[in-house]
Amino acid sequence: MKVIKFPSRSDWAKILARPTPTFETIEPLVDEVFDKVKSQGDSAVRDYTAQFDGLNLNSFQVTQAEIDAASSFVDSELKKAIQVAYDNISQFHQAQKTAPVSVETRPGVQCWQEKRPIQKVGLYIPGGTAPLFSTVLMLAIPAKIAGCKEIVLCSPPNNKGEIASEILWTAQLCGVNRIFKVGGIQAIAAMTFGTQTIPNVYKILGPGNQFVTVAKQKATQFSVAIDMPAGPSELLVVADDSAVASYVASDLLSQAEHGADSQVILVTTSQTLLLEVQSEIQKQLSLLSRSEIASKAMLNSKLILVENENEALELIDEYGPEHYIICMNNEKKFVDSIQNAGSVFIGNYTPESAGDYASGTNHTLPTNGYAKQYSGVNLDSFTKAITFQKISKNGILQLGKTIELMAAAEGLDAHKNAVSIRLNDLNK
Amino acid sequence: MKVIKFPSRSDWAKILARPTPTFETIEPLVDEVFDKVKSQGDSAVRDYTAQFDGLNLNSFQVTQAEIDAASSFVDSELKKAIQVAYDNISQFHQAQKTAPVSVETRPGVQCWQEKRPIQKVGLYIPGGTAPLFSTVLMLAIPAKIAGCKEIVLCSPPNNKGEIASEILWTAQLCGVNRIFKVGGIQAIAAMTFGTQTIPNVYKILGPGNQFVTVAKQKATQFSVAIDMPAGPSELLVVADDSAVASYVASDLLSQAEHGADSQVILVTTSQTLLLEVQSEIQKQLSLLSRSEIASKAMLNSKLILVENENEALELIDEYGPEHYIICMNNEKKFVDSIQNAGSVFIGNYTPESAGDYASGTNHTLPTNGYAKQYSGVNLDSFTKAITFQKISKNGILQLGKTIELMAAAEGLDAHKNAVSIRLNDLNK
Numbered sequence: 001m002k003v004i005k006f007p008s009r010s011d012w013a014k015i016l017a018r019p020t021p022t023f024e025t026i027e028p029l030v031d032e033v034f035d036k037v038k039s040q041g042d043s044a045v046r047d048y049t050a051q052f053d054g055l056n057l058n059s060f061q062v063t064q065a066e067i068d069a070a071s072s073f074v075d076s077e078l079k080k081a082i083q084v085a086y087d088n089i090s091q092f093h094q095a096q097k098t099a100p101v102s103v104e105t106r107p108g109v110q111c112w113q114e115k116r117p118i119q120k121v122g123l124y125i126p127g128g129t130a131p132l133f134s135t136v137l138m139l140a141i142p143a144k145i146a147g148c149k150e151i152v153l154c155s156p157p158n159n160k161g162e163i164a165s166e167i168l169w170t171a172q173l174c175g176v177n178r179i180f181k182v183g184g185i186q187a188i189a190a191m192t193f194g195t196q197t198i199p200n201v202y203k204i205l206g207p208g209n210q211f212v213t214v215a216k217q218k219a220t221q222f223s224v225a226i227d228m229p230a231g232p233s234e235l236l237v238v239a240d241d242s243a244v245a246s247y248v249a250s251d252l253l254s255q256a257e258h259g260a261d262s263q264v265i266l267v268t269t270s271q272t273l274l275l276e277v278q279s280e281i282q283k284q285l286s287l288l289s290r291s292e293i294a295s296k297a298m299l300n301s302k303l304i305l306v307e308n309e310n311e312a313l314e315l316i317d318e319y320g321p322e323h324y325i326i327c328m329n330n331e332k333k334f335v336d337s338i339q340n341a342g343s344v345f346i347g348n349y350t351p352e353s354a355g356d357y358a359s360g361t362n363h364t365l366p367t368n369g370y371a372k373q374y375s376g377v378n379l380d381s382f383t384k385a386i387t388f389q390k391i392s393k394n395g396i397l398q399l400g401k402t403i404e405l406m407a408a409a410e411g412l413d414a415h416k417n418a419v420s421i422r423l424n425d426l427n428k
Numbered sequence: 429m430k431v432i433k434f435p436s437r438s439d440w441a442k443i444l445a446r447p448t449p450t451f452e453t454i455e456p457l458v459d460e461v462f463d464k465v466k467s468q469g470d471s472a473v474r475d476y477t478a479q480f481d482g483l484n485l486n487s488f489q490v491t492q493a494e495i496d497a498a499s500s501f502v503d504s505e506l507k508k509a510i511q512v513a514y515d516n517i518s519q520f521h522q523a524q525k526t527a528p529v530s531v532e533t534r535p536g537v538q539c540w541q542e543k544r545p546i547q548k549v550g551l552y553i554p555g556g557t558a559p560l561f562s563t564v565l566m567l568a569i570p571a572k573i574a575g576c577k578e579i580v581l582c583s584p585p586n587n588k589g590e591i592a593s594e595i596l597w598t599a600q601l602c603g604v605n606r607i608f609k610v611g612g613i614q615a616i617a618a619m620t621f622g623t624q625t626i627p628n629v630y631k632i633l634g635p636g637n638q639f640v641t642v643a644k645q646k647a648t649q650f651s652v653a654i655d656m657p658a659g660p661s662e663l664l665v666v667a668d669d670s671a672v673a674s675y676v677a678s679d680l681l682s683q684a685e686h687g688a689d690s691q692v693i694l695v696t697t698s699q700t701l702l703l704e705v706q707s708e709i710q711k712q713l714s715l716l717s718r719s720e721i722a723s724k725a726m727l728n729s730k731l732i733l734v735e736n737e738n739e740a741l742e743l744i745d746e747y748g749p750e751h752y753i754i755c756m757n758n759e760k761k762f763v764d765s766i767q768n769a770g771s772v773f774i775g776n777y778t779p780e781s782a783g784d785y786a787s788g789t790n791h792t793l794p795t796n797g798y799a800k801q802y803s804g805v806n807l808d809s810f811t812k813a814i815t816f817q818k819i820s821k822n823g824i825l826q827l828g829k830t831i832e833l834m835a836a837a838e839g840l841d842a843h844k845n846a847v848s849i850r851l852n853d854l855n856k
Contacts, residue, residue, distance in 0.1 A: 023649075081833040088533035095531045096541060103523045105516035105788035113524060113789075116767055118801050130839030166837060202801040217649075220657070221451075225801040229648070244853075250846040257842040289841040335816065339544055346818040351846040354819055357834045358827055360533035361541075361815040373546050373630040373653040375813040385803040387789040388763065390774040391782055399786055405509040406785040409594060411558030413717040414685040418678040418779040425672075 001278060001298055005271075005305045015302060016319045018231065018368050019261055026214045030185050034218055037189035042196045048186040055161050060197055062163060062179040067172050073165035082170055085137055085358035092360030093142045096379035108395025115383040117147035118225075120199065122191035123176070124206035124216075127156035127183055131164030138362050138377065139205050140174035146382035151176050152201055154191060156183020188215035192224050203227070205377060207364065227377055231368030234263035235352060236321035238312055238334060239277075241270045243327035244348050248273070249280035251325055251351055252301065253294055260296035265319070266303045267312050274303050313337050320371040323352050340372045396422055429706060429726055433699075433733045443730060444747045446659065446796050447689055454642045461613040462620070462646055469623035476614040483589050489625055490591060490607040498596035510598055513565055513786035520788030521570045524807035536823025543811040545575035546653075548627065550619035551604070552634035552644075555584035555611050559592030566790050566805065567633050568602030574810035579604050580629055582619060584611020612636075616643035620652050631655070633805060635792065655805055659796030662691035663780060664749035666740055666762060667705075669698045671755035672776050676701070677708035679753055679779055680729065681722055688724035693747070694731045695740050702731050741765050748799040751780050768800045824850055 007015055036044040042060075050056050102112035123139040125132055136153070143151045153176045155163050163181055171179055180198055182190060194200030204216055205227040216226045235255035239248050252264045268274050281298065285291055306312045309330060316324065320340035327348055328334050335346060342365030343355055355361045364377035375381075391399070400423045407415035435443055464472040470488070478484050530540035551567040553560055564581070571579045581604045583591050591609055599607055608626055610618060622628030632644055633655040644654045663683035667676050680692045696702050709726065713719055734740045737758060744752065748768035755776055756762050763774060770793030771783055783789045792805035803809075819827070828851045835843035 075837075078833055078837050081830040084534075084827075084830045085834060088537070088539075091533050092529075092531050092539050092541075095529045098526060101520075101523045103520050103788060105519050106512075109516070109782075109787050111516075111520050111788045113520075113806065119767055130837070132838060134834060134838060221645075223797055225798075246849055247846070250842070250849045254840070254842040254846040257840060284842075284845070288845070289839075294842060338814070339547055341814055344814060344816040346816065349821050349824045349850055350817055350819040351824075351831075351850065353831050353835055353843040353846045354537075354824070354827065355815070355817055356831075356843060358830045359537050359817050359819065360531060360539045361817055366812075369651055370653075371812070371814075373812060376815060378541065378813050378815075380808070380813070384794075384799070384801060385806050385808070386766070386769055386772060386799075387783070387804060387806075388772040388774065389778055389783055389787050389789055391778040391787065393777050396777045396779075396782070399512070399782065402509040402512045402786045403779075403781050403784075405506055406513065406562060407781055409503075409506050409558070410560060410562060411717075412682070412685060414678070414682040414712075414722060415781040415784060417712070417716070418675070418682045418781045421674055421678045422777055422779065 001281065001301050001303055003274065003278070003303045006307055007304065012315060012318055015304070018263060023210070023214050026211060030211070030214050030218050033185040034189045034192070037186055037195065038193045045182055045186045045190050045195055045198070049182065052184055053156060054159070055157060057157070057161055057181060060180045060182050062168060062181060067168050067179070070165035070168035074169045078166070079169070082133065082137070082173070085134070086141065086173060088358055088360035089137050089141045090145065093145050093379050106395060106398050108392035109389070109399055111387065111389045113385050113387050115380070115385050117149070117383055118203050119148060120150040120201040121148045121152070121382060122201035122204045123151065123153045124187060124204060124208055124212060125153060125155040125167060126208050126212070127158065131166040133166040133170040134357050134363065135206060136167055136170040136174060138364050140171060140176050142362070142377065142379045143382045144175045146379055148382050150199060150201070152191065152199055153179045154182045154187035157181040185211050185215040188212060188219055192219040192222050205364070205381065227364060227381055228366050228370060228374045229368070232261040232263060233258045234322040234367055235325065236265040236267060236316060236319060236323070237325040237327065238267045238316060239270070239273055239327040240268060240329055241273055242329045243273055245273055245276035246280045247348055247351070248277050248327065249284055252277070252281060253284055253288065254351070254353055255323065256294040256297035256301065257288060257290040260293055262297040264297060264301035265321070267315060268305055269309060269312060271305055274305055278303060309333065320369045322365045322367045322371060325350070325352060342366050342371045342376050393426055397426055429709065429729050429731055431702065431706070431731045434735055435732065440743060440746055443732070446691060451638070451642050454639060458613050458639070458642050458646050462617045465614055465617035465623065466621045470625055473610055473614045473618050473623055473626070477610065480612055481584060482587070483585060485585065485589055485609060487625070488608045488610050490596060490609060495596050495600050495607070498593035501593035502597045506594070507597070510561065510565070510601070513562070514569065514601060516786055516788035517565055517569045518573065521573050521807050534823060534826050536820035537817070537827055539815065539817045541813050541815050543808070543813050545577070545811055546630050547576060548578040548629040549576045549580070549810060550629035550632040551579065551581045552615060552632060552636055552640060553581060553583040553595060554636050554640070555586065559594040561594040561598040562785050562791065563634060564595055564598040564602060566792050568599060568604050570790070570805065570807045571810045572603045574807055576810050578627060578629070580619065580627055581607045582610045582615035585609040613639050613643040616640060616647055620647040620650050633792070633809065655792060655809055656794050656798060656802045657796070660689040660691060661686045662750040662795055663753065664693040664695060664744060664747060664751070665753040665755065666695045666744060667701055667755040668696060668757055669701055670757045671701055673701055673704035674708045675776055675779070676705050676755065677712055680705070680709065681712055681716065682779070682781055683751065684722040684725035684729065685716060685718040688721055690725040692725060692729035693749070695743060696733055697737060697740060699733055702733055706731060737761065748797045750793045750795045750799060753778070753780060770794045770799045770804050821854055825854055
């Protein structure tokens with residue numbers, strides 16, 4: 001832990017710097033996999049699954065029998081918990097639906113905006129030591145509510161060639177259409193181009209390691225959209241003497257266990273709290289199952305003492321944290337003023353874990369400062385807004401002259417003529 | 429014009445193919461300019477402005493005196509027209525404001541979503557033979573309504589080293605903060621990295637030629653967001669015998685005058701209309717000031733006769749047109765069913781020009797099939813959605829067990845502990 005007291009503003013950029021990703025080294029591999037999957041389809045996916053995952057799979061699609069069987073392997077208490085989370089996440093994303101926006105801007109000039117679902121979406125669920133079924137909830141629930149017609153899920157198989165039962169059960173619960181045992185760059189390439197068995201999609205969403213991240217960026221060069229650029233997960237806590245030090249420490253550590261590159265920052269106006277949190281971290285760290293990972297992340301963590309609340313606010317907005325916990329007496333000021341954050345957690349009884357799993361908000365959030373310009377995944381991530389207009393005879397008679405003048409001033413004669421030809425008829 | 433009668437479904441992809449952009453050849457130049465602007469700032473911008481625009485500029489920022497002077501050079505009739513468009517566009521984008529979405533998902537678990545403005549945005553307005561002040565309206569009005577704090581505009585200077593008065597006057601009207609006489613790759617690089625005089629921004633929006641397009645894509649590698657990938661402009665008209673052939677022809681030609689690479693498509697169920705439109709195009713084409721450009725685009729245009737309305741609908745959704753005009757008896761069916769389009773124009777008295785300039789909808793729209801997954805520019809293009817949550821003691825007592833179970837099942841011990849430590853205190 002680095003304790004930084006009253007840093008001068010000129011040092012903020014250095015203190016708040018994220019690790020720079022090194023994508024150049026990965027790009028040639030991504031190019032190779034994309035080329036091969038594009039031209040050879042399934043056989044290329046099969047080859048790369050053998051090469052990267054050490055597995056020879058005959059077919060990638062998870063069968064209905066496998067999905068049905070999964071249910072019996074998921075603990076019934078866990079099923080109930082997932083169902084509670086499912087209900088909360090559904091409620092919160094359902095509430096994000098928007099009615100069409102309709103305005104008659106001039107008499108006879110009716111304009112409106114409607115959202116329509118992206119018809120084909122691909123969800124990527126990373127593999128790893130534990131099954132990330134919570135991410136299935138976060139991606140598939142809004143996709144289903146939005147009305148996406150085809151919801152495809154790719155996830156790397158484990159060493160038995162299987163996807164965890166918890167993921168299959170949750171995907172079925174959420175209404176995912178097809179599940180494929182494919183991971184990494186080849187999964188992203190398959191959903192970009194389509195293969196004999198894996199359909200191409202219009203948008204790919206979901207987290208992943210740096211291979212997946214670079215592959216998603218590459219996908220955008222082939223008419224596919226992605227949710228957002230990804231980086232290591234982050235948490236910034238702002239706290240004063242109203243905060244409980246042991247809770248703050250537990251929140252910082254929950255972020256640290258994600259990976260050695262996790263970003264963990266405490267900003268405080270209280271020297272007392274800073275010291276208490278520091279000692280609580282030491283106490284709790286050794287008891288964690290992933291203490292080795294968390295310890296590495298904590299080496300780079302920062303505990304920053306600032307002069308006052310306004311300085312804290314400015315520093316936080318300059319950082320733009322993915323997760324942002326506020327434990328301040330003056331919490332309203334911090335809630336109202338924040339401009340750049342992914343998701344905000346308020347008060348001593350709102351741990352980040354709540355939003356990671358079950359409160360209802362989405363956990364797919366902008367990292368690496370992207371909270372300055374990107375939203376986290378939400379219902380709109382699965383729709384696009386289309387505008388419509390219908391103009392009556394009276395409407396074009398009223399607005400026509402305006403359009404003609406502007407088109408002429410931009411030197412676009414045919415644009416003007418499209419109006420003039422109608423006005424001439426109507427004025428006959 | 430290519431007349432295609434009853435194409436078989438297997439030929440659709442070929443018929444609807446867009447020209448493939450060739451970005452590879454431009455990328456090395458973009459890399460060079462980005463590197464130099466990043467390291468040398470203004471002096472690099474100055475060098476490239478000399479090299480590409482043939483101009484030696486001492487300072488890039490347009491002065492208040494220049495802006496004030498511009499007003500006297502803009503025709504007063506045109507000013508009134510711009511003001512009408514300004515009012516309509518303001519009304520339609522103002523109406524897109526959304527109230528916070530708030531849900532108590534469980535007793536004591538309050539979740540909400542609010543939109544906050546992107547604080548710094550950069551608007552790019554292309555140069556060319558005529559001043560594209562309409563694009564200033566389309567970008568700056570929603571930026572201002574969203575509440576963006578810093579709105580920067582870059583546009584290439586003409587051969588006198590000036591930006592057109594119409595652009596300056598409109599930018600002032602819309603509340604743009606600073607205007608710079610910088611265009612092309614160097615403008616995008618300057619807004620990406622910031623220079624001594626040009627600020628960096630969080631998001632860059634606006635159309636441009638292929639150099640600007642590749643530069644915008646490059647900018648996304650440096651923590652800047654962009655509105656959307658850009659391609660040549662497109663119009664698809666679906667029409668039957670209820671359409672007026674001369675109006676349809678005028679709309680197709682208004683698209684064609686944009687550039688030789690414009691995409692112009694008529695889909696019809698009526699052979700009679702097809703023939704009439706074909707002859708109307710010939711008649712109108714020769715009268716246009718930009719007939720040379722329009723003629724080239726019309727060479728690649730397609731007039732497609734289809735079997736029936738359902739086939740038309742499927743073909744249109746597969747294409748995903750930027751602009752989509754519906755002149756059909758059965759217009760409701762075509763409006764309700766469309767899934768993939770940027771902006772839709774309905775009926776004989778709704779030319780595309782209306783939305784291009786003055787009805788109120790935005791004209792910055794997804795091309796090249798991106799209507800399948802991208803919205804056109806709208807109010808949300810200038811905001812990001814932030815989620816918030818506040819959980820009471822009772823709330824965490826109710827939800828805690830669910831979070832603990834899910835965190836444990838994902839092997840994330842510290843996530844579980846952040847809840848347990850609170851539950852232990854509360855259950856004491």
